[in-house]
Amino acid sequence: METIVLAVVGPHGAGKTSFIESVTECEPENLPETPAPIEFRDGWLDRQFAALNAPKVSLYRCNLTPDETPFILVDTPGLSARKDNLPNYKTIDFIKGRLDSASVELHGVIYLQRSMETTDAEFAVRNIEAFHEAFASDEFRHLLVATTFWDVSPKVGSMDHVDYFHKELRRLDASTGLRLKIARLNNDFESSIRLLQKIHRVSTSHAFGRREAGIEASADENGIWELILSRGKCSVM
Template sequence: MTGAEIVILLIGPHGSGKTSFIKCVTGSTTDVAPTTRCRDYRANVDGNAFRLIDTPGLDDLPAGNLSILKDIVQTLEVLGSSKGPIDVNGAIFFHRITDGRFGGSARSNLDVFKQICGTKFAHQVVFVTSMWNKPSPLGQENYQRLSDELRQKYFSIGTGPGTAFPFGNKAEDAKKVLKYFGDRNKREMRELLLAQEVKRSGTSLSGVRRTSAGREIMQASNRGFCTLF
């Protein structure tokens, strides 16, 4: 697939490897800033042009989490056109291999991510486990268990195998992920649920609060799992 840019949304906790991933695919060591606001970067892999939208990890307060969700919405708007937000072709969820299972707040992370994407977008989602360059006694067994667990909690709703990748802070690892998106047919693209919903609710903070992801943030805080991304 060549021609139009392939737009990928990167989501994950603080320190989960998003910035390292971008550095690996862009080859830059100086132009990638710590993520405190959404930023977009360009990369080329196997003849395909990518635009990567990096997002900050959400904090432990619902008000701050909603502000970051609003930042994501407004970034999609700014990068879009008069016709609406920029079309997102895929989303990557980052998780540290050293974090173990998806429980507590980590499960809440995934629930918000699901509400950003929606079920129809599921086949455009990729899961990346990071920190494979760090020594870990858990190793491949833990990676496989995490991959299987994530598929049960999310990918079972429609996507197939081959959508989980290890990332060891190497360019070849990151490029494999983007090549996966590049090899897919863009005609399969569906719109992010979040982008659909803000067309109706608006991009204000109150409008973002009314989206599925916004409601999930508030519900998670009520359940006591406030630390999301």
């Protein structure tokens, strides 16, 4: 059974890590950082490992039942909101760089947010569009947008905000060809599982990099990340 790889993205405090940890049971295994250039005050560039406090991109394998589609969820740094609601390109580029370095190909995005206010909807749509542009491929087809902590957060006061949000998401769905799902996520295990079950497999591509028909990928092509994940562990990049 093929594996679906989904990036869990959204603003700071949206519950990304809490959602992932609710459906996984593994301790992250720290892996070497990808070397990155660091510029010093004198203008010289030196190639060193990224700073220890740099944001992490973590991969988690979901512990679902054997007859259900296996998932790998990618925990990502929070997207920082801007006054102009433009996408957080810096963070998106950082995520793409880490995944590309490990030959991980995304099949879609789970976008989590705590509010359906108009400004949040605009920020969500623009960031999803930016993710689609950055990771565009035949395999990038899944989009699930969920409002988190629905059971403990104040309910939406105006349906105008909800209608606007859904209208923008449907416009995005039509323009990108993504398979859009909209959900409300409570802060519990059952709600997290139901959210994942909304996503169905639509491709037979290998989860880690592209594989041509009749050609087996080597261990080097798949990368050490897949080996670690296949053993039921988690990895941090």
